[in-house]
Amino acid sequence: MQCLHSLFGAQLPHTLKLKIFLVDDGCTDGTGYDVRETFPEIKVIQGNGSLFWAGGMRMAYEVAKKFKEFEGYLLLNDDVELKPDFFNRITETREYCTKKYGKGGLYSGSTMDKHSSQISYGGNLLINGIDSPAYRLLEPTNLPQPCHLANANILYVDKSVVDEIGFFDDHFTQSFADYDFSLRAFKAGFPVYLTPGVCGFCEDDHGNNWSSSKNLKKRIQYLKSPTGLAYKEYLYYGKRHFPEHVRRMHFKVWAKTLFPSLWRFKPKQVS
Incomplete structure (x- = not known):
């Protein structure tokens, strides 16, 4: 709910028309019901309880695509709290890329962990070139920055991208879907960029990327x-x-x- 409240409280252009699609994949805390009651204009899509993150994103995209033709798609995780000016940063990056490349692309917004004040998600750079998997998380600056791997916690996707390369690959259920998607977009010649500044707050909940169990x-x-x-x-x-x-x-x-x-x-x- 915090994500939606921050979205509706953001500084959005008067000409921007949003249609919001939210996937409820078997949530047991009543969030789906609360959303329907508080935001009746939101289209709540019922999942089967086994979609995981990438599956939920795919379902929302497929429903949105059939609903009408949109100029772009804003992907948001439900644990993100948006800053009021987040869309201004996306717009700045979109205008920059349109002027520089003559086309739209993917624009990822950095998030900050409130507890550590560290950047938690955003844009990542392949540090040994496009053919090697090693990467590092970029620190946002006051200018748009090119990247290779875009986290989809806050990610604007221009319609031209999905028209050419499609959306998240069905092989991915949870991890790597956004990295694969952004790399495919990059290799297809679309600009993949990190927006200036911080667009919102999100806890870095990945922890260690291995199990420390003794079993x-x-x-x-x-x-x-x-x-x-x-x-x-x-x-x-x-x-x-x-x-x-x-x-x-x-x-x-x-x-x-x-x-x-x-x-x-x-x-x-x-x-």
Whole structure:
């Protein structure tokens, strides 16, 4: 609900017409009901309880696409609190990219963790070139910045992008869907950018990207879980974008599973 209140309280252009689609994938805390009561103009879509994050985004997009033809799509996570001027930053980036490239693209807004005051999500740069999976999270500046991997916590998608490359790949249920999507857009020649400044607040809830359980069976379950290391999806992502590094990626996730203590002091942002 906080995300919706911050969206409706934001500084939006009077000419902007929003239609909001929200997926309720079996929520048990009554959020779906509260949304219907508080914001009757929102289209609440009922999921089957097994969509996960990427599946929910795909469902919302498919319903929106059939509803009418939109100029663009704003993807938001429900745990994001938007800053009042967030759309001004997206607009600035859109105008910058249109002038520089003559086309629209993907514009990711940085979020800050309120507890740590650190940037939690936004745009990421592949640090060893487009053919290597290692990346780092960008710090926002006062100007739009090009990036390779865009988090979809706050992500504006120009219609031209999905018209050409489609939306989130069906192979992804939770992780990597937004990274794969933004890399496909980048490789197709669309600008993928981080907006200036901070667009909102969102807790960095990923924690360690390995299981520290003493039980090996549980660590292997975490390796294969869509909300864990998502082993099959991670390798699919690697084979598509970084084929020369797949063997190393395979080794790394198994090393995290078999010897988690080795990863305790590894940089979190580098994959």
